[in-house]
Amino acid sequence: DAGVIQSPRHEVTEMGQEVTLRCKPISGHDYLFWYRQTMMRGLELLIYFNNNVPIDDSGMPEDRFSAKMPNASFSTLKIQPSEPRDSAVYFCASSPLSPPSGRVDTQYFGPGTRLTVL
Amino acid sequence: EDQVTQSPEALRLQEGESSSLNCSYTVSGLRGLFWYRQDPGKGPEFLFTLYSAGEEKEKERLKATLTKKESFLHITAPKPEDSATYLCAVQAEATGFQKLVFGTGTRLLVSP
Numbered sequence: 001d002a003g004v005i006q007s008p009r010h011e012v013t014e015m016g017q018e019v020t021l022r023c024k025p026i027s028g029h030d031y032l033f034w035y036r037q038t039m040m041r042g043l044e045l046l047i048y049f050n051n052n053v054p055i056d057d058s059g060m061p062e063d064r065f066s067a068k069m070p071n072a073s074f075s076t077l078k079i080q081p082s083e084p085r086d087s088a089v090y091f092c093a094s095s096p097l098s099p100p101s102g103r104v105d106t107q108y109f110g111p112g113t114r115l116t117v118l
Numbered sequence: 119e120d121q122v123t124q125s126p127e128a129l130r131l132q133e134g135e136s137s138s139l140n141c142s143y144t145v146s147g148l149r150g151l152f153w154y155r156q157d158p159g160k161g162p163e164f165l166f167t168l169y170s171a172g173e174e175k176e177k178e179r180l181k182a183t184l185t186k187k188e189s190f191l192h193i194t195a196p197k198p199e200d201s202a203t204y205l206c207a208v209q210a211e212a213t214g215f216q217k218l219v220f221g222t223g224t225r226l227l228v229s230p
Contacts, residue, residue, distance in 0.1 A: 004161070031216055033216075041222075042205075042220055042221065042222035042223065043162070043205065043207075043220040044220075045217060045218065045219075048216065048217065050216075055216075056217060091161050091162075093161075095216065105216075106152070106164045106167065107152075107164070107216075107218065108164065109154075109161030109162045109163070110161050111159075111160055111161050112159075112160070112161050
């Protein structure tokens with residue numbers, strides 16, 4: 001498997017512009033996660049999906065952020081309008097369905113998208 | 119509120135000089151504790167999952183241990199290729215199924 005795929009790898013945009021980040025999870029995984037990583041705050045969960053349905057979006061910072069998962073193999077994270085403080089590395093991760101034991105499954109991360117908002 | 123604190127923030131070792139990284143956590147019902155390795159410009163790479171106090175796991179020069187309040191990542195005779203940021207994360211019963219809370223990491227540099 002190719003692993004989690006993210007695009008673009010780098011994005012530079014100007015304040016006020018719309019930004020769309022894309023993610024293709026590992027085939028067969030039921031969960032998809034969007035994270036943001038900054039030096040100050042580390043890795044923060046923004047939102048996660050189970051079987052294409054958003055489960056918890058409490059980490060989404062503002063209404064400017066939105067995420068969709070139209071099918072099992074594709075998700076987008078959109079920022080509109082973008083602001084300089086949105087500059088960060090955005091990661092997508094996926095994990096399979098947890099076994100009946102209740103133990104959590106490993107999350108597999110993509111390479112990330114480095115976003116710079118000028 | 120669930121919290122994860124990692125120390126030290128940065129660690130510099132000579133090749134072969136063993137040491138330990140610390141991950142202290144405060145959670146309401148631990149479901150699992152994860153260790154990840156992150157290289158510059160890449161996503162976190164899974165290393166270990168620990169589920170209960172007293173559990174230990176090993177992989178090459180790395181050994182992870184877990185108590186009720188903290189986890190240690192022991193690095194024995196490190197090599198330069200072990201240089202990376204090591205992240206600790208917890209999954210707690212109260213924060214929802216599958217949700218991970220990460221620490222800010224320890225940056226490890228191993229010099230030849």
